[in-house]
Amino acid sequence: MHKGQGLVNDVFKPKHIKKLTGNTGIGHVRYTTQGANDSDLAQPFTTSYPFGLAMVHNGNVINFRDVARLLHEKYHVLPKTTNDLELIMYTFASELRVKDLDRLSVVDIFDAVETTQELVKGAYATVTIIAGHGLLAFTDPLGIRPLVMGRRDTPDGPVYAFASESTCFDYLDFEFVEDVGPGxxxxxxxxxxxxxxxxxxxxxxxxxxxxxxxAREDSTIHGRLVARERVRLGKILARKVADAGLKPDMVIDVPSSGYFSASGLAEAIDVPYRRALVKNNHMGRSFIVPTQAGREDVVKKKLNPIRAFVEGKKIAVVDDSIVRGTTSRRIVRLLREAGATEVYFISSAPPIVSPCIYGIDMAMSTELIAANYSEEEICRYIEADKVIYQDLNDLQDLFAEERGHGGSCFACFTGKYPTGEVTHYLRHIQEERQSHRPAKAAASLSAKAPAPTEH
Ligand code: SF4
Incomplete structure (x- = not known):
């Protein structure tokens, strides 16, 4: 096993790979959802009893206190860390322990998964090596986070892989087999x-x-190519742009997740699309930088407007979402400094009003600008001439149960969480994050929205 903090290429050198022998392996990259952010908590987690287990997951456990108590009372296990994966792994391992260890069968393994799914609430897509037995993948009963299976035929027979997204199968010459469905x-x-x-x-x-x-644009999730869905998100924004009476000279994107929606919108309203914000690809995603100051620094160094495209123009800039508003404001300022006469900020997501508790560490309600301010106030804060959000009903229509794709979670836009009542959990993570993150963006907006600029 080899772990470290940083990008995969920084952590894994050829000398580390050489030491990792065998015919089955798992790898993981993550940013912290539950628990502190240090390399001891990097996955996989392992345990040696009752079998060698190595487990990774994508998601977030929301009843970790209950599970930790149960592990202690029922199985006499004391988790070593505050990480939610440890709870999943020890619950599964404890359930395996009660089987006949000399004759562990597939039925026993699935039984242990069943109990784990009953006890552990939240979102989790997991992959586990069971030493001497094989490779196991399972999801939470709602299948909130994606998990896909691939296969490659070799002269020695088929080999298999699981991943959060299908993109990596293309690189590795695996064929996509199917999604691992809910439960x-x-x-x-x-x-x-x-x-x-x-x-x-x-x-x-x-x-x-x-x-x-x-997800990456070239991934297919639940039968939908992400890039195509983003184009559709852009196209359906055309109605709101028309309703607002906006006539931009150009549609641009906030690279890179805004690209497909921007091109879809441009096509639908028959306005040229240009890439007028150039991204420095050596900077990380601002969204997953853990501090506010760090996020602003990343945005500043990451994006550079092309003045020749922007100067003297009314610009519709499309981003995937508006979370805290600080990144959006920085982008609007960049465009104005580059000579844009008007800036319309267009979000391909509806207003985010509730935190994600299922593994996307976007922000708490106090930090979410749309949870605290009206659209007009947000427009003034980010210093745009107009803010347009995706319509929630349009989004729900787009991802409605059709073609067998099933339902979706919209909780960050609606506050209705598919796992049921979560008030206690929200209170807990609010307290936990306050102790880890003293600087709050939206909280620092002050109780009143900032004064609008001349624009
Ligand atoms: S709350 Fe939002 S981000 Fe979280 S799982 Fe649901 S839709 Fe995804």
Missing amino acids: QAVFIDNDFKVHYKNINALPKAFCVFEQIYF
């Missing part, structure tokens, strides 16, 4: 035989924000 478990035994079980499936609640922002 489903897939186990590949040592003879490469594939076993499936639909265990605790509930009505699906796929994260719609993966389609809007988080």
Whole structure:
């Protein structure tokens, strides 16, 4: 096992790879959702009893206190960290422990998954090596976070892979096989035989924000190509742009997640699209930088407007969303400094009014600008001439149950969480984050929205 903080290329050098022998492996990149942000908490997590287990996950457990108590009372296990994966792993390991260890069967493994899914609430897409037995993948009963399975045929027979997104299969010459569905478990035994079980499936609640922002454009999630969905998101924004009476000279994107929606909008309103903000690709995503100061610094160094395109023009700038408003304001200022006469800020997501508790660490309600301010106030704060948000009904129509794709989670836009009542959990993470993040963006807007600029 090898772990570290930083980009994969910084952490993994050839000398580390050489040491990782065997025919099964798992890898993981993450930013912190639950628990502190240090390399000890980098995944995979391992345990050696009752079998060697190495587990990774994508998501967030929301009843970790209950699970930690249960682990202690029922199985006499004390988790070592505050990480939610540890709870999933020890619950699963403890359930395996009660089986006949000499004759562990696929049924036993699926039984342990079933109990784990019953006890652990939240979002999790997991992959686990069970040493000496095989590779297991399973999701939470709602299937909130994506998990896909791929296959490659080799002269020695098929090999398999699981991943959060299908993109990596293209690089590795794997064929996409299928999504691992809500509550489903897939186990590949040592003879490469594939076993499936639909265990605790509930009505699906796929994260719609993966389609809007988080997933890579070339991924296919639940049968939908992300790039195509983003074009559609842009096209349906055309109605709101027309309703607002806006006639931009040019549509531009905030690179790079705004690109497909911007091009879709430009096409729909018959206005030229240009890439007028150039991104420095050596900077990370501002969204996942853990501090406000760090995020602003990334935006400042990351984006450079092309004055020749922008000067003297009315610009419609499309971003995937407006979270705290600080990044949006910086972008509007950049465009004005480059000579834009008017700036319309267009969000391909509806207003984000509730925090995500399922593994996308966007912000708490106090930080979410749309949870605290009206559209007019937001417009003044980000210093735009007009702010346009995606219509929630349009978004829900787009991702409505059709073509067998199932339901989606819209909780960050509606406050209705598919796992049910979460007030206690929200209070807890608010307290936890206050202790970790003293600087709050929206809180620092003051109780009153800032005065509008001349624009
Ligand atoms: S709350 Fe939003 S970001 Fe979180 S899973 Fe639901 S749709 Fe995705």
